[in-house]
Amino acid sequence: MKNKFVFFDKKWLLIFLLQICGYSASFAQRDRTVLDAIVIQNNKDTNQIKALLELYKIDELDAPEKAKTYLDQAMILAKNLDFERGKAETLLLYGNHYSAQGDSKMAEEALHKGKDIYESLNDQVGVANCLHNFGNSAVFQGNYEKALGYYLEAAQINQEIGDTMGWSKAQHNIGGMHYQLQQYDKALEYWEKSLNLGLAINDSIGIVYSLNAIGVVHTANKDYEKALEILQSTLIFANDVSGPSEMASILLNIGVQFQQLEALDSAKYYYTEALEIYKQIDEKYELAIQYSNLGILECDLEHGELAIAYFDSSITIAENLGAAHLLEYSYGGLADANKILGNYEIAFEWLEKWHDVKDSLTGETVQLNMNELQEKYEAELKDKEIAMLQKKEAEANLTADQRKWFMIIAITLLLSFSFILLLYLSRGKAKERQRRSELEQKALRAQMNPHFIFNSLGAIQQMYVAGEMDLANNYMGDFGSLMRKILDNSGKDLISVKEELDMLKLYLELEKGRNNDILDYAIDVDDNIDQLGTKIPPMIIQPFVENAIWHGLLPAKKKGKVIVRLKSTKKMNMLICEIKDNGVGIRQQAKRKEHESKGMKITEQRLGTKIRVENLSPGTCVTIKILI
Amino acid sequence: MIRALIIDDENWARQSLSDLINRELHDTVKVLGDADDIGTGIALIKKHKPDLVFLDIKMHEGTGFDLLQQLDTVNFEVIFVTAYDEYAIKAIQFSAFGYLLKPVKLQELRDVVNQLETHMQDFKPAVDRRIKVLVENYGDDRKIKKLIINHLNGFDVSLVEDIIRLEGDGNYTNFIITNDRKVMTSRTLGEYEELLFDHGFYRVHQSTIVNLRHVAKYHKGTGGKVEMSDGKLFNVSRYRKAGFLEYFLGNND
Numbered sequence: 001m002k003n004k005f006v007f008f009d010k011k012w013l014l015i016f017l018l019q020i021c022g023y024s025a026s027f028a029q030r031d032r033t034v035l036d037a038i039v040i041q042n043n044k045d046t047n048q049i050k051a052l053l054e055l056y057k058i059d060e061l062d063a064p065e066k067a068k069t070y071l072d073q074a075m076i077l078a079k080n081l082d083f084e085r086g087k088a089e090t091l092l093l094y095g096n097h098y099s100a101q102g103d104s105k106m107a108e109e110a111l112h113k114g115k116d117i118y119e120s121l122n123d124q125v126g127v128a129n130c131l132h133n134f135g136n137s138a139v140f141q142g143n144y145e146k147a148l149g150y151y152l153e154a155a156q157i158n159q160e161i162g163d164t165m166g167w168s169k170a171q172h173n174i175g176g177m178h179y180q181l182q183q184y185d186k187a188l189e190y191w192e193k194s195l196n197l198g199l200a201i202n203d204s205i206g207i208v209y210s211l212n213a214i215g216v217v218h219t220a221n222k223d224y225e226k227a228l229e230i231l232q233s234t235l236i237f238a239n240d241v242s243g244p245s246e247m248a249s250i251l252l253n254i255g256v257q258f259q260q261l262e263a264l265d266s267a268k269y270y271y272t273e274a275l276e277i278y279k280q281i282d283e284k285y286e287l288a289i290q291y292s293n294l295g296i297l298e299c300d301l302e303h304g305e306l307a308i309a310y311f312d313s314s315i316t317i318a319e320n321l322g323a324a325h326l327l328e329y330s331y332g333g334l335a336d337a338n339k340i341l342g343n344y345e346i347a348f349e350w351l352e353k354w355h356d357v358k359d360s361l362t363g364e365t366v367q368l369n370m371n372e373l374q375e376k377y378e379a380e381l382k383d384k385e386i387a388m389l390q391k392k393e394a395e396a397n398l399t400a401d402q403r404k405w406f407m408i409i410a411i412t413l414l415l416s417f418s419f420i421l422l423l424y425l426s427r428g429k430a431k432e433r434q435r436r437s438e439l440e441q442k443a444l445r446a447q448m449n450p451h452f453i454f455n456s457l458g459a460i461q462q463m464y465v466a467g468e469m470d471l472a473n474n475y476m477g478d479f480g481s482l483m484r485k486i487l488d489n490s491g492k493d494l495i496s497v498k499e500e501l502d503m504l505k506l507y508l509e510l511e512k513g514r515n516n517d518i519l520d521y522a523i524d525v526d527d528n529i530d531q532l533g534t535k536i537p538p539m540i541i542q543p544f545v546e547n548a549i550w551h552g553l554l555p556a557k558k559k560g561k562v563i564v565r566l567k568s569t570k571k572m573n574m575l576i577c578e579i580k581d582n583g584v585g586i587r588q589q590a591k592r593k594e595h596e597s598k599g600m601k602i603t604e605q606r607l608g609t610k611i612r613v614e615n616l617s618p619g620t621c622v623t624i625k626i627l628i
Numbered sequence: 629m630i631r632a633l634i635i636d637d638e639n640w641a642r643q644s645l646s647d648l649i650n651r652e653l654h655d656t657v658k659v660l661g662d663a664d665d666i667g668t669g670i671a672l673i674k675k676h677k678p679d680l681v682f683l684d685i686k687m688h689e690g691t692g693f694d695l696l697q698q699l700d701t702v703n704f705e706v707i708f709v710t711a712y713d714e715y716a717i718k719a720i721q722f723s724a725f726g727y728l729l730k731p732v733k734l735q736e737l738r739d740v741v742n743q744l745e746t747h748m749q750d751f752k753p754a755v756d757r758r759i760k761v762l763v764e765n766y767g768d769d770r771k772i773k774k775l776i777i778n779h780l781n782g783f784d785v786s787l788v789e790d791i792i793r794l795e796g797d798g799n800y801t802n803f804i805i806t807n808d809r810k811v812m813t814s815r816t817l818g819e820y821e822e823l824l825f826d827h828g829f830y831r832v833h834q835s836t837i838v839n840l841r842h843v844a845k846y847h848k849g850t851g852g853k854v855e856m857s858d859g860k861l862f863n864v865s866r867y868r869k870a871g872f873l874e875y876f877l878g879n880n881d
Contacts, residue, residue, distance in 0.1 A: 344873035345848055351877065451686060454711035455638060458731035462644040514640065554637070555688040557665075 049074045049086040056093055068097055088117035099137035107137045128157040148177035168197035168206050188217045204241040212250055228257040248277035288317035292329045304341035328357045459514050475513050482506040494535035504542055511549055520561040529568050536626050537606055543599055544579045544622050552583025552620050575626040582619040634662040635669035636684035666695045678704050685710040693766055702755045707740055721823055723762035724776040777803055777811050784811045792856055794820055794837040830875050832864040
């Protein structure tokens with residue numbers, strides 16, 4: 001029940017481009033009029049088939065239904081001519097078409113048939129292309145484990161037939177799948193491999209893809225500055241070699257880094273640049289993402305109305321594309337934006353919609369154990385290698401012409417279209433801010449135990465009731481001074497050693513006043529320490545002195561002493577503070593350990609140094625190192 | 629006359645409380661003695677068999693709860709005394725014990741003792757059971773699990789998550805609990821609103837507090853309605869709608 005309405009977790013969308021090389025191309029030429037002319041001539045030859053396939057590629061994105069009619073014609077023609085390779089190519093593109101339409105069953109059926117033909121032709125390039133397309137289809141379904149398996153297999157073939165370009169792309173896509181599965185180290189490894197391959201063959205477009213992706217993986221690791229650095233240099237490099245689509249994706253990704261770094265104005269600048277490009281080149285999917293990102297940004301700026309307008313634009317596009325995962329972002333974002341505007345009822349409705357979409361999405365993806373899959377794959381690899389060697393022998397019989405032709409296929413196909421994948425980033429900014437303020441609050445708590453405050457007040461009350469006016473007066477005065485100093489100093493990052501010791505003395509006097517018969521103390525500071533000039537974080541020492549009193553001396557129920565000693569290192573770059581008591585020692589107080597170590601951890605976080613606790617007999621010694 | 633002990637490790641606190649009782653409440657409470665640690669406290673309890681113990685929660689060598697657990701049976705009432713411990717106070721309230729905050733105010737001392745006097749006869753035999761609930765509520769996981777609901781014939785214990793809703797009825801409150809349980813208590817809905825607010829409950833209407841864990845649906849409208857896990861619908865008042873939705877969304881974060 002409790003999880004039914006989980007509130008929207010704010011996420012940004014980053015883009016890394018999938019390198020698709022499943023397309024098969026026969027014409028470098030993409031002039032529509034020429035292709036139309038070939039088709040109209042209706043020579044019923046292989047050239048007509050190739051022209052039809054080429055026309056398909058031109059229309060696939062904008063008019064998929066019309067594009068499909070080209071495939072249908074090509075298929076009939078290929079069957080009539082008994083042109084096996086033509087059939088295989090057409091099937092490959094059918095696979096492409098169906099997976100883009102979200103019909104993974106039909107897609108896989110076509111790809112299986114295509115792959116069978118390529119195998120019977122001993123055409124390894126074709127087989128690799130089919131595997132790539134199998135992978136792409138699995139990505140469309142959101143099944144990244146399955147896609148990974150296909151890409152790994154494709155990579156193997158690409159490597160063996162010496163197709164470095166294809167191999168590099170496969171590595172890139174493998175990295176992408178690991179990234180989707182949140183295995184960022186693995187993703188980085190493959191993307192770096194892909195980058196190196198790209199560098200080796202001087203494939204500048206591939207290099208841009210890899211660099212962009214490497215930037216994205218640093219974002220996933222929350223290293224936004226590093227990501228920004230990489231992406232900004234990628235942008236300069238891409239300027240000369242890349243098309244608008246890649247440029248836009250880099251701009252968008254840079255925007256995300258700025259947003260994470262809370263430089264919202266810069267983020268907005270880059271987002272808007274990317275948006276304009278996507279509008280120009282009419283890449284609808286990316287456009288929807290960009291609207292959604294801008295919506296989230298405006299939410300951050302608390303501009304509810306603007307955010308709603310952006311999310312609405314994103315939804316209109318996403319609904320046309322049937323892209324449920326994009327709707328997820330926009331629905332959640334609309335809930336957020338309406339919450340900002342105080343429209344709780346509307347927010348609630350969006351939240352319900354968001355939840356429905358989210359449920360339907362997560363229900364579709366079955367998560368497999370990744371490593372298991374990889375192991376299985378590697379075990380199979382040996383067997384395949386043997387088979388592959390046999391096939392290679394056979395392949396040697398293939399004409400050199402044919403091989404060249406297929407190499408061209410792989411190369412022509414660089415930028416067919418880009419595909420988008422989603423990044424699940426934890427709610428960056430808000431969470432970060434919350435964590436910081438929690439730490440500050442905890443530090444404040446550690447600085448002043450509320451028990452001490454109320455017990456002091458109680459003691460004063462009793463002193464008055466008992467008629468001890470002078471005592472009460474002094475105690476009240478000291479208590480006031482200490483409270484004032486704490487209030488003054490707790491907002492500061494650093495105070496002088498003298499101020500710290502003044503607070504400590506007041507505190508000790510108050511404790512002594514309440515426990516007169518058993519508490520004694522001494523503060524001992526080395527002469528070479530400049531008490532006014534040396535600065536340290538406020539209220540570092542007091543909590544440890546309080547521990548020594550409450551959990552060391554008081555339970556011992558006899559006269560005891562706490563000694564605070566302050567030394568400096570020879571290089572004068574560090575203060576060493578020892579807090580020694582002759583109380584019951586830490587073992588006696590094992591039960592308290594957990595609570596105390598929590599406070600200790602907070603202090604260690606504040607100081608950035610380790611705190612040492614020793615058991616003396618009797619008593620305890622705590623040593624704190626403070627960098628100055 | 630209530631025969632009482634004070635167990636607290638701060639000198640001034642024992643002194644102050646016994647002074648206050650001797651001066652202002654000597655007609656109802658007699659202080660038999662005081663102790664400054666768990667061991668002496670237990671010995672004193674065994675010796676005097678008191679009706680009531682004023683028990684400090686945080687002592688140098690352990691908590692007041694530790695002391696209670698070290699006893700075989702508890703057949704005295706307890707009023708907890710603490711300088712500061714938000715969580716322990718919640719656990720105490722859910723377990724229907726009285727408590728005082730240091731420095732102690734006379735009026736608060738009077739109120740808690742008066743309340744105790746009226747309920748003492750009903751509760752005394754079952755202090756053990758309430759302490760069991762208290763220890764569960766103050767467990768290591770720091771999660772309040774059970775609520776003690778006082779009523780005319782004693783009290784009922786319910787898991788917090790089993791409470792579906794509370795309905796106000798004048799000076800009485802009806803608890804509707806899973807498995808068709810219903811408990812009526814003489815505390816007002818307002819008192820429970822304050823107690824339960826941080827624990828996933830919301831007062832959606834003048835006369836209704838709902839457990840958010842049992843809210844199945846929200847039907848929109850001027851104020852709208854909530855549909856509970858038992859299928860019943862309850863109006864949300866138009867003034868509480870925004871607050872309810874915000875709390876509901878936030879609480880499920």
